[in-house]
Amino acid sequence: QSKLFFLSNVRYFIDKHHEQHAKKVIHSIKVGTALVLVSLIYLLDPLFEQVGENAMWAIMTVVVVYDFYAGATLSKGLLRGIGTISGGGLGCLAAILSEDFGKTGNTIVVGTSVFIFGALATYCRMIPSIKKKYDYGFLIFILTFSLVAVSGLRADKISELARERLTTIGMGFAICIITSFLIFPMWAGEELHHSTSSKFNKLACCIEECMEAYFSDSEKEGRQSINMSSCKSILHSKSSDESLANFARWEPWHGSFGFYYPWEKYLQIGELLRELASIILLQQVIKEKFNNVGISLGLTMHELGESIMKMRRGQEKVLMLPGLQSIELELSILSTSELQAIENVEALPIANFL
């Protein structure tokens, strides 16, 4: 029955592997499709005449914004939009304000504003809470601000340029969203849901196999190391969980996940599972020692049983006592509240025997 558990488990992992691979292939095809669609802006004459060379920005948007998860694509796209608009607006302002100064004054004003806004936004990017969620938006802000403020001195029709560039970025974003949400969407929320539930399964298998290994002979070391790697993978899942939850918050209603779905609860559960995983890993560490204690305890018990059966006493005492003392020593070194309990319980009957 335990064998069956193990087999179904292996099969689950193989299926999971195939599924992961299929998802990657689908994502690649989606990106390819989005690229072809966005290329059409360049390739089809009527569209190209509308936007001209700015069509470049649509391609750039698709390449940079498209992410594996729908929520990530949406959040990146929105951040890019916000960053572009705020950076472009401020950049225009800087360019216009600097117009009143002479040629040299102009250069100095623009240079100073680029320095100040660039340094400020860079500092903001390093604040942990911003870094986690809005890093990309600030990056785009710096980029757009610098480009607009600096080229504002050259381009006469800056507002037209801004309009065209925003339109193409919007087109690129629309293509991203359509292909990402309509063709086999990959939801970060679903992934978080599945990974959390599979963590429970992995831990359950670990515990089961630990038990099995404990009760059976100690020859199956190879299989034990497999458990440990899956246990360790849980231990290091914090950052991926956090980014998944971060993306999941951007995702609209889908499947069984409504709006305002409590994604942070998954993070709390994940935290507890990681603690459990580390306990299991440590238990494995202690187990080995416990086994040794167990073996000698077992031997002593055998001897005690035999001597009681044969109503022998005296001659065993010499053999017994050092063995028992060494067990006591080892238990006291290991002793945890649990092991202490074991010791006490076992010490009582043994004390009675002697």
Place this chain on the structure above:
Amino acid sequence: QSKLFFLSNVRYFIDKHHEQHAKKVIHSIKVGTALVLVSLIYLLDPLFEQVGENAMWAIMTVVVVYDFYAGATLSKGLLRGIGTISGGGLGCLAAILSEDFGKTGNTIVVGTSVFIFGALATYCRMIPSIKKKYDYGFLIFILTFSLVAVSGLRADKISELARERLTTIGMGFAICIITSFLIFPMWAGEELHHSTSSKFNKLACCIEECMEAYFSDSEKEGRQSINMSSCKSILHSKSSDESLANFARWEPWHGSFGFYYPWEKYLQIGELLRELASIILLQQVIKEKFNNVGISLGLTMHELGESIMKMRRGQEKVLMLPGLQSIELELSILSTSELQAIENVEALPIANFL
């Protein structure tokens, strides 16, 4: 004396905090300076006449490539260069090959090639080993390939465009490298070095405070939870360690770190320290009898951290040897395969110190 330890520790963290803040400010100023320098390409007439509107690419390069660590900036810049050249070359080829076909055939050939290369490179980006190190290069490859292949149909002088664009990217990259390496360089390797040695100190403090809490009354629950947070931060340091080591490999000779410095050894030590941290976190489960090991382990960890920080060797011989032996003895009592490994790895550098 333990109080003193604690105070010096608090002070260390405050200093560390100030240092971190100062570093962030310096980085912001460096980025601002680089932006101003790159803006000069736009702002100064003789430079602008050379490159024209392509000056945009220099700004983009600075904004996107500039990273906190010198090694990260260098690796991103090089990856960007390689991605641009390979993507541009292949894109040119696709554009030239598609010229022989008619207007519609042309569009189909370019569309197909964009789809195939885009999808293939996207798939490559999801292979874990590539994702870890070369993700950015593949992103730039997709971007450049699409842009060049698609606009090749429009631009007549594609080679001139490519030359100008590469020149400006090179200029941007040069500005990044100069400001990053010459003005207060932040080495990822140094950061990895310091964070590893501070991990030893944190663990030592954890162990010491646990002991203190154990010997005193059990009322100081608050302080215990502080330890645990620093212990937990070690537990979740895997990904940041890996990226630091990744960047450190790109960094040239600096300080005491030569070429081919064995950065992966830091990762191995980090892995073992994380295991130790998880064991310490579980000390609440194994409260009793931890102290004997704890006192000497704490001291030795402090010493190890300090000697790694200062790259000292030799004079520690007298202090280290008896302490180490007693730990070895006690660890061997607790010994597990994992702890054995810690012992071995630590024995190696210590063997060098002695």
